[in-house]
Amino acid sequence: MDLDERKLKILQAIIRNYLETGEPVGSRTISKYTDLNLSSATIRNEMSDLEELGYILQPHTSAGRIPSDKGYRLYVDHMMLEKEEQLNQATQEVKEMQRILLEREDKMESVLKQMAKMLAANTNYATMISAPQVRGNKLKFIQLSRVDKHQLLTTIVVEGNVIKNSMITVDEPLDDETLLKLNILLNTNLNGLPIEEINLAMIAKLKQQAGDCADIVAEVMDAVASQIKNDENIEIYTSGANNIFKYPELADNQRASELITTFEEKQLLTELVNESLTDETGTGIQVYIGNETPVKTMKDCSVVTATYELEEGMKGTIGIIGPRRMDYDKVIDTLKTLKSQLDTIYKKDDGRT
Amino acid sequence: MDLDERKLKILQAIIRNYLETGEPVGSRTISKYTDLNLSSATIRNEMSDLEELGYILQPHTSAGRIPSDKGYRLYVDHMMLEKEEQLNQATQEVKEMQRILLEREDKMESVLKQMAKMLAANTNYATMISAPQVRGNKLKFIQLSRVDKHQLLTTIVVEGNVIKNSMITVDEPLDDETLLKLNILLNTNLNGLPIEEINLAMIAKLKQQAGDCADIVAEVMDAVASQIKNDENIEIYTSGANNIFKYPELADNQRASELITTFEEKQLLTELVNESLTDETGTGIQVYIGNETPVKTMKDCSVVTATYELEEGMKGTIGIIGPRRMDYDKVIDTLKTLKSQLDTIYKKDDGRT
DNA sequence: TATTAGCACTCAATCGTAAAGAGTGCTAAT
DNA sequence: ATTAGCACTCTTTACGATTGAGTGCTAATA
Numbered sequence: 001m002d003l004d005e006r007k008l009k010i011l012q013a014i015i016r017n018y019l020e021t022g023e024p025v026g027s028r029t030i031s032k033y034t035d036l037n038l039s040s041a042t043i044r045n046e047m048s049d050l051e052e053l054g055y056i057l058q059p060h061t062s063a064g065r066i067p068s069d070k071g072y073r074l075y076v077d078h079m080m081l082e083k084e085e086q087l088n089q090a091t092q093e094v095k096e097m098q099r100i101l102l103e104r105e106d107k108m109e110s111v112l113k114q115m116a117k118m119l120a121a122n123t124n125y126a127t128m129i130s131a132p133q134v135r136g137n138k139l140k141f142i143q144l145s146r147v148d149k150h151q152l153l154t155t156i157v158v159e160g161n162v163i164k165n166s167m168i169t170v171d172e173p174l175d176d177e178t179l180l181k182l183n184i185l186l187n188t189n190l191n192g193l194p195i196e197e198i199n200l201a202m203i204a205k206l207k208q209q210a211g212d213c214a215d216i217v218a219e220v221m222d223a224v225a226s227q228i229k230n231d232e233n234i235e236i237y238t239s240g241a242n243n244i245f246k247y248p249e250l251a252d253n254q255r256a257s258e259l260i261t262t263f264e265e266k267q268l269l270t271e272l273v274n275e276s277l278t279d280e281t282g283t284g285i286q287v288y289i290g291n292e293t294p295v296k297t298m299k300d301c302s303v304v305t306a307t308y309e310l311e312e313g314m315k316g317t318i319g320i321i322g323p324r325r326m327d328y329d330k331v332i333d334t335l336k337t338l339k340s341q342l343d344t345i346y347k348k349d350d351g352r353t
Numbered sequence: 354m355d356l357d358e359r360k361l362k363i364l365q366a367i368i369r370n371y372l373e374t375g376e377p378v379g380s381r382t383i384s385k386y387t388d389l390n391l392s393s394a395t396i397r398n399e400m401s402d403l404e405e406l407g408y409i410l411q412p413h414t415s416a417g418r419i420p421s422d423k424g425y426r427l428y429v430d431h432m433m434l435e436k437e438e439q440l441n442q443a444t445q446e447v448k449e450m451q452r453i454l455l456e457r458e459d460k461m462e463s464v465l466k467q468m469a470k471m472l473a474a475n476t477n478y479a480t481m482i483s484a485p486q487v488r489g490n491k492l493k494f495i496q497l498s499r500v501d502k503h504q505l506l507t508t509i510v511v512e513g514n515v516i517k518n519s520m521i522t523v524d525e526p527l528d529d530e531t532l533l534k535l536n537i538l539l540n541t542n543l544n545g546l547p548i549e550e551i552n553l554a555m556i557a558k559l560k561q562q563a564g565d566c567a568d569i570v571a572e573v574m575d576a577v578a579s580q581i582k583n584d585e586n587i588e589i590y591t592s593g594a595n596n597i598f599k600y601p602e603l604a605d606n607q608r609a610s611e612l613i614t615t616f617e618e619k620q621l622l623t624e625l626v627n628e629s630l631t632d633e634t635g636t637g638i639q640v641y642i643g644n645e646t647p648v649k650t651m652k653d654c655s656v657v658t659a660t661y662e663l664e665e666g667m668k669g670t671i672g673i674i675g676p677r678r679m680d681y682d683k684v685i686d687t688l689k690t691l692k693s694q695l696d697t698i699y700k701k702d703d704g705r706t
Numbered sequence: 707t708a709t710t711a712g713c714a715c716t717c718a719a720t721c722g723t724a725a726a727g728a729g730t731g732c733t734a735a736t
Numbered sequence: 737a738t739t740a741g742c743a744c745t746c747t748t749t750a751c752g753a754t755t756g757a758g759t760g761c762t763a764a765t766a
Contacts, residue, residue, distance in 0.1 A: 026729050039739050044730065062729050062745045140500060147494040147510055155508050155518070157500055165508070165516040241617055245610040257598040260613055264594055379758050392710050397759065415716045415758050 120240025377417030473593025
């Protein structure tokens with residue numbers, strides 16, 4: 001048995017209808033809904049076939065059909081190309097988002113938060129955005145400054161202009177000359193070095209050269225190290241978690257509680273980010289339907305992720321999480337447009353953080 | 354009609370029982386529960402009185418009684434003193450928290466996040482913590498550094514060692530001498546100054562003295578300004594929002610969705626922080642029952658807040674949000690202990706951020 | 707006079723049954 | 737190959753009966 005033209009059309013009709021209503025769809029509905037001019041009985045036969053093939057399923061004996069994960073997958077992979085014309089609407093919405101983004105403050109963090117928020121408002125799904133992650137992190141600038149007698153400030157800048165500070169308390173005040181010497185020592189030895197290459201041997205060498213100030217060097221290196229570590233738990237911003245209450249199939253206490261926890265403990269979302277960053281399929285957009293998701297608590301959801309890339313190889317992930325019957329067309333369009341807009345926004349001004 | 358000893362005891366018994374079960378409590382239950390040796394009929398008469406006085410109410414005609422807001426208020430204000438002996442348990446739990454806190458990283462942010470998380474885990478309520486806010490913000494240190502040809506880094510430290518950076522892009526490379534002059538100019542004029550006192554006149558004067566570099570001074574001042582602005586939207590960390598699902602009276606979709614949104618848009622929680630910071634009642638602990646709360650979405654909840662204070666007048670707020678039938682004793686004890694522990698932890702090491 | 711036993715009454719929750727409605731699968735006719 | 741028709745299944749809704757917890761009132765009691 002094969003998927004002929006007509007079966008495809010019927011499957012498509014079933015999915016479209018189910019995406020809208022969230023109710024199982026029956027043969028009679030399809031018979032009227034499509035332009036195939038077939039009676040419900042015929043549709044029934046076809047539906048029976050489609051079920052046997054695994055594209056749809058019945059929640060119970062005398063109910064209509066709903067799409068299976070396999071059915072959604074087919075839809076997402078092959079059946080969405082046809083409705084190019086709607087893309088305009090999504091573009092429109094993203095244009096609006098861009099307008100607001102341009103009134104942004106200069107801080108990456110608030111831009112990303114804003115973006116997550118707007119995506120959530122526009123799509124009515126939950127959203128997440130991971131801050132761009134630099135892979136091959138090189139030290140660009142390092143400096144010690146005296147803030148007052150007993151406090152030194154370390155400022156570390158790595159490629160991509162990510163800045164990190166930390167305070168060091170010293171018992172003995174440092175004179176200007178020593179401070180200058182230390183700064184020169186640190187910069188000449190460390191500038192341009194990938195953080196990964198700073199190993200124990202190098203630290204030992206530095207300490208030796210620093211002489212009396214070995215402790216201080218140690219503290220500075222600690223600060224650098226914590227920069228690496230900090231990089232491991234990626235910053236993730238989420239928004240619109242409350243949207244899950246709009247979809248009854250997700251809103252029961254058990255599920256809702258789990259999902260809310262997942263959004264709160266952003267930790268768990270890193271799975272999504274990693275998955276999405278590694279597996280590049282060309283478009284940079286990936287769709288996880290139901291059980292395909294890497295996050296177990298989302299097995300009743302669908303997740304669409306997009307990878308965005310700023311200059312200097314900084315990559316991040318945008319994700320949209322909703323029910324299985326998500327409006328894939330709109331979501332994917334929106335993400336595609338957003339992705340390209342992000343490029344243009346950030347290509348213009350020079351790599352500020 | 355007055356509140357005699359016996360009525361108080363009965364009211365207390367009703368509240369205690371309701372806190373545990375969450376179900377309306379009947380006369381027969383109380384008759385057995387207390388050591389008053391009274392029949393249910395007598396209790397009924399007393400309960401009828403208590404209802405008339407407004408301390409308890411009936412959800413419907415033939416149900417037991419539940420405490421009213423007035424009843425809870427009486428309980429919290431006057432009836433909790435008696436059970437000092439349980440304090441041990443709370444102290445124990447906080448000791449455990451302290452142990453984990455001491456393994457902290459050196460960053461305020463992660464400490465606070467951790468703390469919120471642990472509070473939530475221990476109490477089974479939702480929690481929030483606001484980062485300490487400095488009121489009379491004085492500039493302590495300001496510096497421009499060259500990161501590369503076209504990029505300057507501004508580092509600003511204000512009292513309380515809050516550090517802020519921002520990148521400035523310049524078209525014309527600056528030579529070392531100019532940079533040094535600028536740094537001296539900025540520091541001699543601005544150090545020790547409360548941020549509020551930096552006005553337009555002062556900025557104009559600085560620009561004039563800077564001559565060619567007026568634009569750069571302008572950008573630096575922008576960075577300082579954004580430090581102030583940033584202070585307006587306080588950082589708030591939350592945890593345990595999912596706990597609301599443990600209390601059926603909060604877990605219906607409507608309410609849950611609103612509460613979750615409130616926790617996500619931490620913005621709304623600033624109300625709580627402000628209220629709590631201003632109104633000092635000596636202990637620094639405040640209890641909002643039901644409609645007393647400053648946040649409308651929490652009108653079906655009770656909120657307990659505590660103000661903590663680090664050195665240098667930095668104040669923050671810890672809040673616990675749960676159902677009306679919250680275990681006030683435990684929550685208040687926990688907050689009190691935590692408050693004092695926080696003091697000792699941070700009094701020891703010198704004002705690191 | 708305060709307390710208690712007893713009883714009638716109220717109301718929410720639960721259960722079972724019936725009826726309605728949506729949808730299917732199958733068969734026979736077209 | 738398609739369709740009309742019908743029996744059947746299963747969920748949803750409605751409804752009434754029953755149960756049980758709890759109250760308020762009254763009359764008896766200490």
